[in-house]
Amino acid sequence: MVEKVFLCRNSELKESAMRQVAVAGIDASLVVYKVKGKVYATDALCTHGKVALREGDLEGTTIYCPLHGGGFDVCTGKAVSPPCTVPLKTYSTVVEGDDIFGLLED
Numbered sequence: 001m002v003e004k005v006f007l008c009r010n011s012e013l014k015e016s017a018m019r020q021v022a023v024a025g026i027d028a029s030l031v032v033y034k035v036k037g038k039v040y041a042t043d044a045l046c047t048h049g050k051v052a053l054r055e056g057d058l059e060g061t062t063i064y065c066p067l068h069g070g071g072f073d074v075c076t077g078k079a080v081s082p083p084c085t086v087p088l089k090t091y092s093t094v095v096e097g098d099d100i101f102g103l104l105e106d
């Protein structure tokens, strides 16, 4: 089953920026990114040490963790820079008007 949840307003998310969003109902947070006008969403915590990725650096489509500098591709979740090896969970997004939604699967 897929649940469509509101994440944030598209107009409030600047290009090459990210924002952490608390998702009602699943007791979790996601990070939403905008790169070249496209919107991506991932889990909020690095898979290496459970650190909040919102404090990291977004360069192109790579988010670099603030603690050890490991990187993930926000499009695919693939770990692209050590010490990260475990992929980051990603979520499909839908933009409707000014609203960004995430599609969460059970």
Ligand code: FES
Pocket (backbone or CB within 6 Å): 046, 047, 048, 049, 050, 051, 065, 066, 067, 068, 069, 070, 071, 082, 083, 084
């Ligand atoms: Fe993120 Fe180590 S905690 S790279």
